[in-house]
Amino acid sequence: MPLHIRTYHELTEPDRSGLGDQIAAQRRRLADRLAVVGRVLVVMSGKGGVGKSFVTANLARALARDGRVVGVLDADLNGPTVARLLDATDARLVPQDDGVLPATGADGVRLVSMAQLLADGQPLAFKGPEAESFVWRGAAEAGALRELLADIAWGTLDVLLLDLPPGMQRFLELCDLLPAPPTVLTVTIPTPESRDAVRRAMRAAVERGSPLVGIVENMVGGEFRGTAGDDLAVEFATPVLARIPWHPTPDTWHLLATRL
Amino acid sequence: MKFLCVECDRQMTFEERQLPGDGTLAAAFRCPKCGRVVAMLTNPMETQLVSSLGVKIGGTTVPAEPLETIRSMVATGRDDAFTEDGERKTGNAPAWSAEAQDRLTRVPGFVRGMVKKIYADYAKQRGIGEITPAVMDAARTELGLEGM
Numbered sequence: 001m002p003l004h005i006r007t008y009h010e011l012t013e014p015d016r017s018g019l020g021d022q023i024a025a026q027r028r029r030l031a032d033r034l035a036v037v038g039r040v041l042v043v044m045s046g047k048g049g050v051g052k053s054f055v056t057a058n059l060a061r062a063l064a065r066d067g068r069v070v071g072v073l074d075a076d077l078n079g080p081t082v083a084r085l086l087d088a089t090d091a092r093l094v095p096q097d098d099g100v101l102p103a104t105g106a107d108g109v110r111l112v113s114m115a116q117l118l119a120d121g122q123p124l125a126f127k128g129p130e131a132e133s134f135v136w137r138g139a140a141e142a143g144a145l146r147e148l149l150a151d152i153a154w155g156t157l158d159v160l161l162l163d164l165p166p167g168m169q170r171f172l173e174l175c176d177l178l179p180a181p182p183t184v185l186t187v188t189i190p191t192p193e194s195r196d197a198v199r200r201a202m203r204a205a206v207e208r209g210s211p212l213v214g215i216v217e218n219m220v221g222g223e224f225r226g227t228a229g230d231d232l233a234v235e236f237a238t239p240v241l242a243r244i245p246w247h248p249t250p251d252t253w254h255l256l257a258t259r260l
Numbered sequence: 261m262k263f264l265c266v267e268c269d270r271q272m273t274f275e276e277r278q279l280p281g282d283g284t285l286a287a288a289f290r291c292p293k294c295g296r297v298v299a300m301l302t303n304p305m306e307t308q309l310v311s312s313l314g315v316k317i318g319g320t321t322v323p324a325e326p327l328e329t330i331r332s333m334v335a336t337g338r339d340d341a342f343t344e345d346g347e348r349k350t351g352n353a354p355a356w357s358a359e360a361q362d363r364l365t366r367v368p369g370f371v372r373g374m375v376k377k378i379y380a381d382y383a384k385q386r387g388i389g390e391i392t393p394a395v396m397d398a399a400r401t402e403l404g405l406e407g408m
Contacts, residue, residue: 005266136308140312144330147329
């Protein structure tokens with residue numbers, strides 16, 4: 001005769017561990033932190049090497065020069081570059097009661113990056129059992145991303161830019177963490193190879209309910225030839241906000257900033 | 261996860277957590293009706309997965325420190341990532357014995373500020389005037405501060 005075992009959800013007695021409550025508290029803390037952020041804008045691409053961080057940093061500076069209060073979270077935990085692009089590699093983080101103050105980079109952009117936390121030249125490595133680390137490493141990175149959003153005392157921001165690594169993993173983690181799917185700024189280069197990879201990322205973003213604010217076509221006018229920006233703009237009914245030449249000027253970024 | 265005493269049909273309550281120091285974890289649960297105790301033992305991989313989520317089995321008696329997961333789990337952090345200038349200054353802060361200070365210096369700089377604050381808060385909440393190695397050991401056991 002089978003045992004009568006109540007299901008998980010049928011057990012409703014108080015639970016001291018309260019793991020669900022702990023997770024909910026984490027989410028509330030993150031939502032509270034972002035409640036004073038006017039806009040969260042994710043800079044992403046399905047393709048590596050197209051200049052996401054370059055675009056993020058220069059867009060942030062242009063927005064700041066236009067008078068906006070801007071933060072940048074370098075969500076590329078394994079290949080952080082934003083701190084260098086914003087001249088803040090030596091900036092240190094200051095712990096306070098309710099969070100850690102972000103560093104201040106070029107043009108007053110507030111930022112946090114794993115580059116500020118990792119020892120020089122060292123990869124992001126976690127303490128823990130090396131065997132089968134794939135089981136927990138993803139959770140550890142998602143946990144780090146959550147803390148960089150929720151535990152940094154960003155303060156009131158007009159815009160928080162998130163510089164994502166190539167691929168979709170970090171974007172999906174963000175969708176799970178944020179109160180609502182984030183607005184996406186897509187970066188591509190003109191080539192058909194880039195178009196095909198970026199298309200998949202944009203499709204995934206749309207399927208998760210993220211608004212697409214537009215496309216930045218980077219590295220235009222050089223060896224990389226194609227019509228990726230226009231093709232994707234037509235396919236996803238979203239504008240090409242800027243075509244960034246190999247040697248952009250401050251005006252190039254200012255123009256992009258005004259179109260957001 | 262929850263534990264059910266099938267015989268009594270009662271949800272078991274969390275009793276105690278132990279961290280032996282080898283990466284494993286033991287959590288004991290007791291049936292409130294018959295008193296039977298069972299222990300859940302997790303291997304290092306399972307323990308790490310729970311830690312990665314930033315949650316603690318058995319709950320926690322102190323609020324999480326900012327960037328606690330990063331500071332406690334990243335193995336390749338830089339010692340000077342955080343400036344001490346911004347560490348919270350509190351009145352009536354407990355004193356540190358020489359032995360406790362010596363032990364604190366062995367904590368990697370990447371997490372030292374956070375660890376120091378956790379011990380100080382622990383002592384302050386319990387009215388302990390001086391932090392000694394014994395106090396640190398008690399805090400580690402009670403708060404589940406493995407590796408600190």
